[in-house]
Amino acid sequence: MKTVSLTIDGRKIIAEEGTKLLWVALDNGIYIPNLCAIRSSPEPAAACRLCFVEVAGKEAPVTACTETVAEGMVVNTRGKKALRLARSAFELLMASHPVDCAGCPANRSCELQKISGHLKVKLKTKRLRTLLRELPIDDSHPLFTYDPNKCVLCGRCLWVCRQQLGIGVLGFAHRGFQRVVTTFADEPLGQSRCQECGDCIAVCPTGALSFKDSAKPAARAVKI
């Protein structure tokens, strides 16, 4: 295994050659906000625009999930320019998110709360006008509830459903503001080919997919 040495936030780190910066940082206990990143995916989606970092010698911030580590790389995860981009992306995301943490099953385990704390941006953004999607909640499945309003379109659930389990019930459909994670013909999940493994719920970073019996923990820890 060939390795490279680099510096992240002043810390010297040895990493495997060819790895993406995001995973190296996370594995070394340096948190970079991220939602859409999937370790086992051959191509990063780079859709959430939250993992911006600054690399010495590069004029503009880069997304850590697409940047391959290189020898002698100097990375600053808390650079002003990078955080500005990440904050804007987060605020845009939250502008169409119903913020009801007290009544949400993901409260305290929610990735959005974690990112909000890390970026020091309030969950309820004041800078942008709130525009909610107001989509119907799918309550048809006996085991879990799907609230598309809380979905951030990270794509983790459809990745486990399709790539890891080979089922492929969930997917993206429609376009623009109407884009949703849904089933074929927008059918209720209760009528779909869902095999009830619960992995999509385990990987959901928000409260969009949640078990009906909130006391029941995720069936198993799922790594993606």
Place this chain on the structure above:
Amino acid sequence: MAEEAEKIRRETGRVLGRFSRKRGNLIPILQKVQHRLGYLPREAMLEIARFLDIPEIEVYGVVTFYNQFRRNPPGKHSIRVCLGTACHMKGGYITLDAWKRRLNIGQGETTADREFDLDTVACVGCCTMAPVTVVDDKPQANVEPTRVDGILLAFEREREKKHKENRESS
């Protein structure tokens, strides 16, 4: 209904016979099937997914992403409400609401009797006539909700006239 299902199966099968099972063929297949049937029914989408061995949601995702694909059969008359900048400023969305209310269908849908289908367009290039609705490929000027009623009334009259002629000739 059974006749229609048979037609969908036959035409989809005919198109699929000319393609290999590569997932890259998805869009050309969808285009050809729509060309033959006028729309992409649920059964055709399922058949295509089976043929390419991909999850059916993937076909649905592509069909709902592109404006060129329709999931409802075309009506006898097509209604296209312009929502370009000028038409938007002149209340094109109010016109769209009027059409929706009068025809009792949503955007991209067809009335149950297959008389009308309703959709939007981005701009048809005659902004001085805003708000524009293109009715059967003919742009209509200043289509405000009252004009919507007028256009529908004209269609109604025409239908009555034809009905009467048919009765007289038989």
